[in-house]
Every structure is written in structure tokens, then in C-alpha cells.
Amino acid sequence: MLLGPLDIQPLVVGAAVLVYLVYKNYEPASVPATLALQVALPGALVLVVQRHNSSVLLIIIGVYSTYYGILAICVLGYRLSPTHPLASFPGPVGCRVSKLWMAHKATYGNLHEYVRGLHAKYGDIVRVGPNELSVRHEDPISRIMKDCPKGPYGITDLKIYPKRRRSWNRGTSVAAVKDYEEFLASVIRQLIGSLEERQGQTIDLSKWMIYTAFDFMGEMALSRQFNNVKTGTDTTGLIHAIEVGVTQLAWAAQIPWSLPFLSLLGKMIGDDGSWRYVQRVSTEAVKARIEAGSGRRDLFHHLMDGDDLESVKPPMDTVASDGALAIVAGSDTSATALSHCFYFLLRNPKCMQRLREEIESIYPGATDTTLDFAQQAEMPYLNACINEAMRLYPPVLTGLQKLVTSPTMIDTHYVPAGSLVYAHHFTIHRDSRYFYPVPDEFWPDRWLVQDTYTVLPSGEVIPHDQLIHNRNVFVPFSIGTRICAGKSIAYLEMRAVLCALIQMFDVTKAPGFALDQWEDNVKDMFITFLGPLMVNIKAKY
Numbered sequence: 344m345l346l347g348p349l350d351i352q353p354l355v356v357g358a359a360v361l362v363y364l365v366y367k368n369y370e371p372a373s374v375p376a377t378l379a380l381q382v383a384l385p386g387a388l389v390l391v392v393q394r395h396n397s398s399v400l401l402i403i404i405g406v407y408s409t410y411y412g413i414l415a416i417c418v419l420g421y422r423l424s425p426t427h428p429l430a431s432f433p434g435p436v437g438c439r440v441s442k443l444w445m446a447h448k449a450t451y452g453n454l455h456e457y458v459r460g461l462h463a464k465y466g467d468i469v470r471v472g473p474n475e476l477s478v479r480h481e482d483p484i485s486r487i488m489k490d491c492p493k494g495p496y497g498i499t500d501l502k503i504y505p506k507r508r509r510s511w512n513r514g515t516s517v518a519a520v521k522d523y524e525e526f527l528a529s530v531i532r533q534l535i536g537s538l539e540e541r542q543g544q545t546i547d548l549s550k551w552m553i554y555t556a557f558d559f560m561g562e563m564a565l566s567r568q569f570n571n572v573k574t575g576t577d578t579t580g581l582i583h584a585i586e587v588g589v590t591q592l593a594w595a596a597q598i599p600w601s602l603p604f605l606s607l608l609g610k611m612i613g614d615d616g617s618w619r620y621v622q623r624v625s626t627e628a629v630k631a632r633i634e635a636g637s638g639r640r641d642l643f644h645h646l647m648d649g650d651d652l653e654s655v656k657p658p659m660d661t662v663a664s665d666g667a668l669a670i671v672a673g674s675d676t677s678a679t680a681l682s683h684c685f686y687f688l689l690r691n692p693k694c695m696q697r698l699r700e701e702i703e704s705i706y707p708g709a710t711d712t713t714l715d716f717a718q719q720a721e722m723p724y725l726n727a728c729i730n731e732a733m734r735l736y737p738p739v740l741t742g743l744q745k746l747v748t749s750p751t752m753i754d755t756h757y758v759p760a761g762s763l764v765y766a767h768h769f770t771i772h773r774d775s776r777y778f779y780p781v782p783d784e785f786w787p788d789r790w791l792v793q794d795t796y797t798v799l800p801s802g803e804v805i806p807h808d809q810l811i812h813n814r815n816v817f818v819p820f821s822i823g824t825r826i827c828a829g830k831s832i833a834y835l836e837m838r839a840v841l842c843a844l845i846q847m848f849d850v851t852k853a854p855g856f857a858l859d860q861w862e863d864n865v866k867d868m869f870i871t872f873l874g875p876l877m878v879n880i881k882a883k884y
């Protein structure tokens with residue numbers, strides 16, 4: 344008996360509904376599972392049906408289109424239905440239907456502005472994915488961000504995580520960071536030397552901040568000299584490769600399950616670029632570090648348990664990937680914060696002048712600022728400028744997703760277990776309920792003792808009780824158990840670089856360079872992409 348296209352429908356529809364239920368309940372996302380459920384299963388249906396029917400092409404088209412059509416109807420119907428657990432949260436239809444919507448927006452780079460706009464339109468909690476909420480409210484920061492594990496995008500193996508984090512905590516302890524100061528000092532001296540050679544030239548300061556941060560991370564994490572600052576170039580091509588790779592990450596951060604597919608696709612098309620290159624250079628650096636032995640007290644020394652504190656040594660591949668993680672996680676972020684800080688200081692000459700006065704009062708003349716880093720932690724205006732720059736432009740503009748493990752409330756809304764939630768750093772840092780007045784303006788004074796600042800940048804004076812400064816929602820490094828492992832190192836570096844450059848040079852906007860372009864060029868690609876910051880530098884001594 345021959346089966347017509349209509350006869351095969353119940354079989355295919357039934358299979359598609361079953362597979363939908365498998366997806367809904369178990370969320371299989373591996374490459375083999377996807378191939379089995381989305382390619383092999385409809386293929387098997389074709390074979391079953393084709394035995395009774397000679398029109399193979401018609402059967403293939405019929406089976407596959409029915410199969411995918413029913414799957415799509417089930418998925419979309421559920422995501423848009425009032426029975427979906429997140430149905431009560433507002434958000435654009437595109438977001439409710441698929442994360443592809445946000446992934447598409449992410450490729451343009453202005454995701455931070457887009458999400459801020461969504462909050463302006465829909466309120467404090469926005470459904471930004473079928474199963475994901477963006478929040479600009481203090482409440483989840485104090486609970487969910489602190490306690491919940493990372494979402495699918497991150498180190499998810501909770502069994503090995505505590506041990507990894509223990510090594511990181513040892514490697515970022517006060518004593519360990521003290522050992523890194525000499526590495527930082529040598530990079531900064533190199534930076535001063537290189538900039539002195541370029542006096543009178545116009546330079547892109549944001550590039551130099553990246554060179555500095557990479558060199559410091561290379562030295563600090565793996566005792567590897569990248570020599571970017573010495574040469575004024577991206578010597579290994581690593582900076583460029585990370586930037587290229589990060590554009591993939593911007594997409595993958597929205598659709599974590601796409602990562603194995605991207606990597607498979609990369610292998611199939613013989614892609615030698617981006618992450619594979621980053622991996623190769625990092626692996627070489629790690630190998631060289633292992634061969635050098637554990638004598639040097641860099642971060643790697645602690646990651647590989649050089650002091651023999653653990654009963655079982657961490658596996659070398661974990662140590663290697665953590666060493667590379669330090670370079671990737673710690674370079675762009677600190678460099679971004681430094682570049683934003685210089686941008687705001689150039690935009691606000693009075694702030695630049697005040698910072699210069701604070702630095703010169705502590706380091707008169709050509710005093711070497713790298714001899715005493717401890718003092719820099721106590722410099723109020725310096726720290727206020729850094730925090731204010733990170734408030735307006737947190738280097739990680741969108742917070743990382745956290746997985747809600749048991750049902751909870753956000754403000755007055757019920758959020759079921761299994762939902763993903765993130766605090767939108769960029770939006771929440773500029774919310775006038777938490778930072779007032781002038782939440783969109785660079786005003787370092789808001790970080791200083793409250794009773795001394797009532798004069799706004801405009802010269803207007805307001806009563807003290809009108810000032811709002813809620814440090815609980817200042818989360819550029821995130822918060823809780825998953826807080827940035829390198830926070831203290833980042834502060835050490837940012838303070839030291841700002842102090843040294845402002846003490847040794849007059850840094851001014853290059854003629855013809857439009858500072859206005861800076862904020863337009865900021866791109867949220869998971870980490871931040873920046874445009875050029877063209878300045879002239881003149882040595883003061």
C-alpha cells in the first residue's frame with residue numbers, strides 16, 4: 344500500500360510533539376543529542392515512510408517540514424502562552440519567543456542601550472528571553488546575585504568549582520597581591536619609558552591601556568613577557584584574536600548552547616583564528632611557565648598549589664585554563680575601566696586638575712609612584728574617579744546570568760526555579776533611585792564623605808538629604824560567591840596606572856579628536872569594545 348503525504352502526518356506530528364516534550368523537560372543541548380533529535384529522527388521517519396512510497400523527494404519535504412513546523416508551533420505556542428512561568432513579566436514579543444532576538448541585537452554592539460531602553464519602557468523586570476529576566480532593582484542584587492550559581496554561561500561544574508575558587512582566593516589574597524606589585528611596577532616603568540619616547544606624538548590611549556593591562560596580566564599570571572608596552576604593538580596578536588573571538592562570545596552569551604556548535608562549525612571550515620589562536624598562545628605560555636618551575640610567586644604558583652596546601656594537586660589542564668582565564672578576564676576589563684576614566688577626566692578638566700593636585704600632593708616632583716602602592720588605596724579622589732567611571736560604564740555592561748535554584752520573589756513578583764536572572768549593571772548604575780542627582784553625569788564627589796558635597800557640577804547647591812548614594816547596587820565586579828576573583832588586583836592596577844601617568848605627563852585631548860565619539864563607540868560585546876581615545880602627551884619632568 345502506498346502512503347500519501349497526508350497519511351504520514353499523524354506519525355510525524357506525534358514524533359514532533361514527543362520530541363518537544365523531551366526538550367521542554369530535559370533540555371538536551373549537546374551536539375549528539377541535537378543531531379539525534381533534529382536530524383536522525385526525522386530521517387528515520389523518512390525511511391519508514393519511504394518503504395511504502397516511491398516519491399522520495401516528496402516524502403523528505405513532507406516529513407521534515409511537518410516535523411519542524413510542529414516543533415516550532417509547540418515551542419512558540421508555549422513561550423507565548425499564559426501558562427508559561429514567566430508569562431506575567433513584560434517584554435518584547437521577539438524576546439519572549441527566542442534568545443535569537445537578543446543574539447541578533449548583540450551583534451550590533453549597542454545591547455547595553457537596548458536593554459536600558461527596554462527597562463525604560465517595561466519597568467524594573469523585563470523578560471529578555473523565553474526563560475530569562477533582566478532586572479534593574481536592588482532586591483535581586485542582594486539575594487539572587489549573591490547566592491545563586493552561574494547560569495549556563497560560565498563555569499558550571501559545581502563539584503570542582505569550590506576547589507578552583509580556593510586556588511584563586513589564595514592567588515588574590517593580600518599577601519599574594521603584594522608579590523605582584525613588583526611585576527606591576529616594572530610594566531608601569533616600561534610604559535612611562537615608551538610614552539616618553541612618543542612625546543609630542545598623538546597616541547591612542549585606549550590601545551596603550553590594553554597593552555599595559557595585557558603585559559601586567561602576562562607577568563602576573565604566567566610570568567610571560569608580552570612586551571606590548573615596550574614595542575607599542577600587539578606583539579603576539581593575542582589582543583586582536585581575543586577581540587575577534589569576543590564577537591562570537593557576544594552571540595554565545597545569549598545562546599550558550601550554541602557554543603559547541605560554533606566550535607564544531609569552526610573545525611569544519613578550518614578556522615584557525617580567534618579562540619583557537621588564543622588557546623594556542625595561552626597553552627604555550629602555560630607550558631613555558633611549567634618548565635620554568637614554581638619558584639616565582641606569580642598567580643600560576645598559587646593556581647598550581649606551589650605551596651603544597653591541597654591534599655590533591657589541581658589537574659594541570661584546569662590550572663592551564665585558569666592561567667589563560669586570568670589573561671582574558673583581567674586584561675580587557677581593567678583596560679576598559681582605565682580608558683573610560685581617562686575619557687571622563689579629559690571631558691571634565693576640573694576633575695582632572697583636582698586629581699592631579701591630589702597625586703602631586705602625595706608624589707611631589709618626579710617621585711616614583713611605583714614605590715608605594717599601599718598609599719594609593721587611601722587617595723580619596725583617585726578612588727572616587729575610578730568608581731565613578733565604573734559606575735557609568737561598568738566594563739562588563741550586562742551582568743552574568745544567575746540560575747534561580749528555588750522559587751523566589753523579586754520585589755513583588757514570583758520567579759520560578761529554573762529561571763535565569765541578571766542585574767543589568769549599566770542600567771542599574773544609572774538609576775536615579777540609587778544614584779541621585781545627575782545619575783548620568785561623571786561626578787566623583789558623590790563617592791566622598793556625604794556631608795562635604797552639596798555643590799553639583801553645575802554649581803547648583805542642594806540640601807544633603809536629597810543626595811542618594813546606594814553602594815549596594817554598585818556591582819561592576821558582581822557580588823557574592825561568584826564575585827570577580829581579580830577585584831583587588833584590578834584596583835591595584837587601575838590606581839597605579841592613573842597615578843603614574845598623571846604624575847609624569849600632561850595628557851590632553853588631541854587636536855581634531857571629537858570626544859563626543861567616545862560614548863557612541865562603546866560596544867557591549869560581553870566585554871566592552873572601545874573606539875580610539877586620541878591624546879597628546881607631554882612629559883612633565
Ligand code: HEM
Nearest residue numbers: 672673676677680738739743819820821825827828829833
Ligand atoms: C576593572 C576590572 C575588572 C572588572 C570590572 C571585572 C568584572 C568581573 C565580573 C563582572 C565577573 C563575573 C562575576 C559573576 O560571575 O557574576 C568577573 C569574573 C572573574 N574575573 Fe574579573 N573583572 C576585572 C578584572 C579582573 C582581573 C584583573 C582578573 C584576574 C586577575 C579577573 C579575574 C576574574 C575571574 C577569574 C573571574 C571568574 C570568577 C568566578 O567565576 O568565580 N578579573 N569579573
